[in-house]
Amino acid sequence: MLAHTTPISGKWDDALIAKMLAHHMSLTPTLKLWLYEARKDDGTREQAESFAAKGVAELGQYQRAGGQILFGTDVGYVTDYEVTEEFRLMSQAGLTPMQILASLTTAPAARFNESQTRGQIAFGTDADLVVLSADPANDATNFAKVRYTIRHGQIIYTASSN
Numbered sequence: 001m002l003a004h005t006t007p008i009s010g011k012w013d014d015a016l017i018a019k020m021l022a023h024h025m026s027l028t029p030t031l032k033l034w035l036y037e038a039r040k041d042d043g044t045r046e047q048a049e050s051f052a053a054k055g056v057a058e059l060g061q062y063q064r065a066g067g068q069i070l071f072g073t074d075v076g077y078v079t080d081y082e083v084t085e086e087f088r089l090m091s092q093a094g095l096t097p098m099q100i101l102a103s104l105t106t107a108p109a110a111r112f113n114e115s116q117t118r119g120q121i122a123f124g125t126d127a128d129l130v131v132l133s134a135d136p137a138n139d140a141t142n143f144a145k146v147r148y149t150i151r152h153g154q155i156i157y158t159a160s161s162n
Contacts, residue, residue: 070108
């Protein structure tokens with residue numbers, strides 16, 4: 001697994017991508033990290049977006065090559081827990097809403113050999129669900145609009161109405 005794209009190193013070449021694929025490497029892009037890093041050094045919004053765009057391009061390259069993408073963040077290092085920017089940047093990389101959904105569900109289940117119990121809605125699975133308040137097919141940032149979270153069939157989170 002590779003946690004993070006590498007915008008400092010520049011565009012990934014075909015040989016590197018082929019090697020990543022040959023080793024069945026999964027990529028957790030954590031693109032929002034690059035916005036955070038650029039801004040913590042007093043970079044402008046434009047500079048931060050330019051820096052993040054390099055990571056966005058790498059994610060797009062790997063996805064188009066057929067690489068496995070796993071959603072993740074740097075919560076704990078990054079000081080806010082908002083994930084909307086991550087979904088926006090993944091969409092900007094060319095991932096469709098269904099590909100982003102897979103990065104949240106079926107891809108991690110497959111990567112960690114849990115496809116029989118996680119990552120899908122089926123009889124005998126863990127009954128872990130997230131109910132959204134808006135359709136991500138219309139806008140990928142809607143993945144961040146969580147109305148309910150259900151774990152093992154029990155509601156564990158309900159969004160406040162504020």
